[in-house]
Amino acid sequence: MEGTFTGGCGCGALRYALPGPPVEQTHCQCRDCQRRSGTGHSSWLVFASVADTAITGPASHWTATGDGGTEKRHAFCPTCGTPVYMAFPAMPGIIAITAASLDDPARFQPRHVTWTRAAQPWDSMPSGLSAHAQMPPG
Structure with missing residues (x-):
């Protein structure tokens, strides 16, 4: 899965471009993901190349501690409210x-x-996805 991954919020004000490939792609069923998505899980692509990431437009942030104790900084569009990305201090x-x-x-x-x-x-x-009761070791 090569090439740049692009996307953004619903109104187009907050955009990103990330060089591929992602290091992980996962569904997360933790309570934090349930609450932030408004459904049973969130779906994520994880990248380890933040230095090469281009993020344009304004982002609002809020911080939460995940089920495993990890601090997560959620970013969303301040205009339309779309959740877009998450960083980890x-x-x-x-x-x-x-x-x-x-x-x-x-x-x-x-x-x-x-x-x-x-x-x-x-x-x-x-079916066919490996399932983990919590976050698997790195």
């Missing part, structure tokens, strides 16, 4: 973008489901 080289914010969401190819111990019974995942 303890891991400054990592950025995760929401799969739905991609210009071409079909590029999202999940391999894992994390935090299945917090899964809601009505949020079923595709």
Whole structure:
């Protein structure tokens, strides 16, 4: 999965371009992802090349501590409210973008489901993905 990954918010004010490939693609069923998505999980592409990331437009932020104790800094568009990306203060080289914010969401190819111990019974995942009760070790 080569090439630049581009996307942004619903109104187009907040945009990004990230060189590929992502280091991880996953669905997360933790309670934080459930709350922020308004459904049973969030879907993420994780990149380890923050220095090569181009983010344009304004972003508003809020910080939360995940189920595993990781501090996460969520970024969203202050105009339309679309969640776009997440950064981790303890891991400054990592950025995760929401799969739905991609210009071409079909590029999202999940391999894992994390935090299945917090899964809601009505949020079923595709078969064939490796499932982890919480975040697997790095």
